[in-house]
Amino acid sequence: MRKIYRRRLYFLLLITSFLPICFLVFNTIIYRHEKNIISYIYDTQTSCLNSSKNSIIELSTIPPQYLVVPYREFALRTSIACRTFKLDNSKKDTANLHPKYSKYLRGRFPYVLPYANVTFNDIENFYTKILIKKKSKDSIIQTSFAENITFENIPYKFQNGMWYPTGVTSIQRTALLVPLQGREYNAKTFLLNMHAFLRRQQLTYTIIFIEQISPNGHRFNKGRLFNSAIHYLQKQTLNITCLILHDVDLIPEDDGNFYTCERNYPKHTTSRVRQLGSTRGYTRYYEFLIGGVLLLSFDIYKTLNGFSNLYWGWGGEDDDLALRLIQQRMCVVRPSYDLAIYIGLPHPRGQRNNARYGLLAWTTVRLGTDGYKQIEPLTRIINIHQTSTLTHLKLDVNADTNNSPSLNTITKSLKQQQQRL
Ligand code: BGC
Numbered sequence: 001m002r003k004i005y006r007r008r009l010y011f012l013l014l015i016t017s018f019l020p021i022c023f024l025v026f027n028t029i030i031y032r033h034e035k036n037i038i039s040y041i042y043d044t045q046t047s048c049l050n051s052s053k054n055s056i057i058e059l060s061t062i063p064p065q066y067l068v069v070p071y072r073e074f075a076l077r078t079s080i081a082c083r084t085f086k087l088d089n090s091k092k093d094t095a096n097l098h099p100k101y102s103k104y105l106r107g108r109f110p111y112v113l114p115y116a117n118v119t120f121n122d123i124e125n126f127y128t129k130i131l132i133k134k135k136s137k138d139s140i141i142q143t144s145f146a147e148n149i150t151f152e153n154i155p156y157k158f159q160n161g162m163w164y165p166t167g168v169t170s171i172q173r174t175a176l177l178v179p180l181q182g183r184e185y186n187a188k189t190f191l192l193n194m195h196a197f198l199r200r201q202q203l204t205y206t207i208i209f210i211e212q213i214s215p216n217g218h219r220f221n222k223g224r225l226f227n228s229a230i231h232y233l234q235k236q237t238l239n240i241t242c243l244i245l246h247d248v249d250l251i252p253e254d255d256g257n258f259y260t261c262e263r264n265y266p267k268h269t270t271s272r273v274r275q276l277g278s279t280r281g282y283t284r285y286y287e288f289l290i291g292g293v294l295l296l297s298f299d300i301y302k303t304l305n306g307f308s309n310l311y312w313g314w315g316g317e318d319d320d321l322a323l324r325l326i327q328q329r330m331c332v333v334r335p336s337y338d339l340a341i342y343i344g345l346p347h348p349r350g351q352r353n354n355a356r357y358g359l360l361a362w363t364t365v366r367l368g369t370d371g372y373k374q375i376e377p378l379t380r381i382i383n384i385h386q387t388s389t390l391t392h393l394k395l396d397v398n399a400d401t402n403n404s405p406s407l408n409t410i411t412k413s414l415k416q417q418q419q420r421l
Contacts, residue, residue, distance in 0.1 A: 098171070098260075099201035104154050105255040106200060111193050111343055113276075118145035118188050124389050127195055128158075146192075154199040158388045161238060163195075165202040172242040172260055174198075174205040175233055179225035179248070181212040186248045186345045191389055193251050200255050206238065208391045209248075213382055215396065219351055223307030223317040224397040227375035230301060232393065243301060245294045249345040252293075256339040259295065265333045266296040266325065271340035282341060290325070290332055291318030292342070303328055306372025308363065314349075316356025323363040 099105070114122075122145045130141060131153050141149045155166040162173065176194065180187055187209060198205045210229040212220055226245055233240055242261035250270060252259075257269055270292025272282035285292075304324040311317035325332060334340060380399030385392040 099203065099258045102168075102200060102202040104152060104200040104202065107256065108254050109197070109200070110150065111251050111253065112146050112149050112151075112189075114146040114189060114192055116185060118185075118192070120188060120191070120387070120389075123188060123192050124387050126192070127389055151196045152200075154202070156199055161236075161386065161391065162204055162206045163198075163388075164204050165199070168202050170202060170204040172204070173238065173240050174203050174242040174244060174259065174261075175238070175240045176205060176207045176244045176246055176259075177210060177226060177229050178208065178246050179210045179212070179220075179222045179229075181214070181220045183248055183347050186347055189345055190248050190251065195389060197252055197255070198259060201259060203259060205259075206240075206391060207389065208233070208393060210393050210395060212397055213394050214398075216398065218398050219313040219353070221309070221312050221317075221397045223311050223320075223371075224309050224375065224379055225395060227306045227309065227372045228379040228381070228395055228397070229393055230298070230306065230372065231375050232381065234298070241297060243296055243298060245296075247292050249347055250292055251343045251345065253341045253343055254339045257335050257341070261295045261297050262333060263297065265331055266290070266294055266300055268332045268334050269293045269295065269340045270342055271334055271337050273342045273344045275344040276346055284337070288319065288322055290322045294318075294321075294332075300330070302372065303330075304371070305367050306375070308359070308366065308370050309374060309378055310359055310366075310370060311353055311356060313351045313353030315353050316360060319356075320360055320363045323360065324367055327364045327367060 122143070126143065126145075130143065131151060139150075139152075141151060143149060156163050157166055158164075164170075176198070178187070178190065191207065194207060208229060210225040212218075212225055230243060242259075244259055244261075247270075250273065252269070259269075261267065268290045270285070270289070272284050273292070274280070274282045304321065307317055308320045311320065322332075378397065378399065380396045381393060382396055383392075383394040385394075
């Protein structure tokens with residue numbers, strides 16, 4: 001009997017000493033594998049600091065399989081940001097054209113939360129009638145849809161689909177692109193606040209809502225919405241030079257968060273977000289995140305082949321774009337954490353995309369064949385409605401192109417709407 005117990009004891013001892021050794025060996029193998037990929041990404045970061053164009057890293061020296069990033073294991077620890085902006089160093093030669101020199105900047109600015117029954121017409125009237133009539137500068141305005149609004153009457157004119165500051169010329173022509181599906185209240189709050197924000201920076205801009213209409217109940221596909229709207233924009237004569245990809249539930253809180261594009265780098269500005277009504281303060285996201293608000297030129301967008309068209313539901317499409325940036329050896333720049341702050345508007349939680357990790361594993365392999373270049377047959381513009389406060393594109397993102405009205409018909413109807421404004 002005793003002998004049996006002793007044997008069991010030896011066996012147990014053997015197993016317990018063997019297990020930690022196995023664990024150590026296994027971990028070392030995994031760690032070494034990960035380290036290779038991580039150090040590859042960090043190496044490419046160093047080159048970002050010098051120049052995005054004349055990268056010192058030779059493309060041919062990197063085995064292509066290293067670009068397939070096992071996202072779930074470590075991507076959240078991976079940085080693609082190369083520096084933060086030094087806003088005080090803005091070049092003098094941009095003189096009064098840079099938003100920094102706008103005399104309307106107010107630093108932190110109180111956002112407005114309209115009553116639930118606000119309409120798009122209320123907002124339209126506010127910017128085209130109420131505000132224009134008000135002569136005094138910082139006046140408090142009472143409206144039927146919100147109380148004590150302190151918007152200034154900054155001189156602006158609306159022409160051919162864009163808003164222009166009068167008396168100054170902005171260097172960039174900006175399109176603020178906002179994908180959505182439902183979320184009307186967020187959309188109205190966004191619109192009301194964003195015109196004021198963009199005007200205080202004296203930007204030349206247009207706001208475009210890209211709404212997904214899903215006759216067959218498809219989940220939200222943000223990537224397709226962006227690709228399709230940008231494809232549409234390129235066919236117009238607006239000469240947009242700066243694209244701002246913006247979530248509808250985010251309102252910037254500081255005027256120093258300039259909505260201008262950098263020529264060589266995408267700029268990510270959603271560094272910290274505090275949820276409306278929450279006492280938890282600001283959340284700081286992972287370094288790798290480029291979702292929320294991203295500013296970039298059309299050329300960069302094209303280089304990345306835009307977004308993947310394959311992400312249905314919430315999550316992943318922005319991380320996919322971040323991996324495309326890494327693959328193209330591009331850095332993302334961010335304004336300082338003090339300025340890049342946002343209020344997050346409440347909304348129901350979107351349906352998670354559980355397929356996203358599988359898709360992310362193969363992002364870089366798909367870059368050339370899944371994105372902006374492939375968007376045309378996948379989506380259909382159902383309707384375009386333009387007022388002076390917004391252009392509202394309605395899109396079917398899973399379209400049978402045979403039923404599409406031609407782009408000419410749509411553009412013609414848009415011209416008629418513009419003449420009426
Ligand atoms: C998702 C992203 C999202 C981020 C922040 C990630 O897990 O994949 O799409 O932007 O969380 O909410």
